[in-house]
Amino acid sequence: MTDPLHEDGATAITSVAADGLYRATVPRGEGRRLYLFSRLARSYRLFDGLPSVTGGSAHFRQHPLTGEWISYSGVRQGRTFLPQTAECPLCAMTSGELKTDIPVDDYEVAIFTNRFAALTEEASPPPDMILETRPGTGICEVVSYSADHQASLSTIEPDRVALLLDALAIRCTELMANADIAYVMPFENRGREIGVTLDHPHGQIYALPHIPDRIKKAADAFRTDDPLAGLSQRLPEQLVLAKNKSGIAFVPPWARYPFEIWIVPHQQVADLAALGAEARADMAAPVRTAPGEHDGAFESAIAFPL
Numbered sequence: 001m002t003d004p005l006h007e008d009g010a011t012a013i014t015s016v017a018a019d020g021l022y023r024a025t026v027p028r029g030e031g032r033r034l035y036l037f038s039r040l041a042r043s044y045r046l047f048d049g050l051p052s053v054t055g056g057s058a059h060f061r062q063h064p065l066t067g068e069w070i071s072y073s074g075v076r077q078g079r080t081f082l083p084q085t086a087e088c089p090l091c092a093m094t095s096g097e098l099k100t101d102i103p104v105d106d107y108e109v110a111i112f113t114n115r116f117a118a119l120t121e122e123a124s125p126p127p128d129m130i131l132e133t134r135p136g137t138g139i140c141e142v143v144s145y146s147a148d149h150q151a152s153l154s155t156i157e158p159d160r161v162a163l164l165l166d167a168l169a170i171r172c173t174e175l176m177a178n179a180d181i182a183y184v185m186p187f188e189n190r191g192r193e194i195g196v197t198l199d200h201p202h203g204q205i206y207a208l209p210h211i212p213d214r215i216k217k218a219a220d221a222f223r224t225d226d227p228l229a230g231l232s233q234r235l236p237e238q239l240v241l242a243k244n245k246s247g248i249a250f251v252p253p254w255a256r257y258p259f260e261i262w263i264v265p266h267q268q269v270a271d272l273a274a275l276g277a278e279a280r281a282d283m284a285a286p287v288r289t290a291p292g293e294h295d296g297a298f299e300s301a302i303a304f305p306l
C-alpha cells in the first residue's frame with residue numbers, strides 16, 4: 001500500500017498481517033522484490049533505492065569427476081566490495097541521497113532479491129563448452145536482520161532471531177513452491193576472512209534447481225531412521241552449549257572443522273515452516289549461542305559460515 005509522496009521524495013508504505021507476523025512487499029523493478037517483516041503492524045518511508053544489475057550469464061558446469069553442478073556467474077565479479085559504512089547497501093536510508101538495497105527509513109527483518117544474483121529466474125541458455133552445462137536457473141535473496149550496521153546474530157534480541165526464523169520459514173516455503181526449485185538453503189557467511197564483501201550483518205537464501213549431492217546423501221540417512229534421535233540425552237555434557245525444550249546447540253564428536261557447532265531441533269521435521277512458531281521461537285536461544293561461543297573463544301568477531 002502506498003501513500004502520496006513526502007517532501008523528500010519518500011512514499012509511505014504499510015505492512016499487512018500474514019502468517020502470524022506483518023509483511024510489506026515492495027516491487028523493486030526488473031522482477032526484484034523487497035519484503036519487510038515485523039512482529040507488529042507498522043509503516044515505512046520508502047525511497048528510490050539502488051538500481052538493478054543485469055548480465056553475467058549465470059550457468060552451471062558439471063564437474064567431470066564428481067558429477068556435481070558448479071555455479072558460475074560473471075555478475076558476482078561486479079558486486080559491492082567492502083564499501084565505507086556510509087555507503088553500506090544494507091543500511092536503511094535517512095534521505096533520498098545515499099541509495100541502498102533496503103530503501104526504507106528503518107526495518108527489522110528485510111529479505112530481498114540479490115542485485116548480484118549467481119542464479120536467476122529467467123536464466124539465459126548456457127554456453128557451449130567441452131563439458132556439460134545447464135542454465136543458471138534459481139533465485140538468490142539477501143537477508144538482513146537488523147538496520148544496525150554493528151549488530152550480530154548473537155547480540156540482537158531473541159525476539160528478533162525468532163522473527164528472522166519466522167521470515168525465513170515463509171520465504172523458504174514460497175521459494176520451494178516454485179516448479180523450477182528443488183532445494184532452498186538459508187545461510188549466513190560472516191567475516192572478510194571467508195570472502196564476505198559487506199560488513200553489515202546479513203544472510204542469504206539460495207534456491208537451487210537441484211539438490212546438492214552432499215545434502216542428498218545427508219537426507220537419505222533419515223529415510224529409514226533418525227540418526228540424531230535422542231541426541232540431547234546421548235551427548236557428553238561438555239559438548240552441549242545450549243539446550244531447551246525445542247532444540248540444542250552442541251559441538252559434534254564428528255566435527256570436520258577445528259571449531260564446529262551444530263544447531264538441531266528435537267523434532268524431526270522437513271523444514272523451518274514445519275517446525276512451528278513456538279519451536280522456532282525456542283530455537284532463537286541455540287541459534288544465538290553459536291556465534292557468541294565462537295566470538296567468546298577468540299575474544300573478537302570470528303568469521304564463520306552458518
Ligand SMILES: [Zn+2]
Pocket residue numbers: 085088089090091148149200
Ligand atoms: Zn550497514
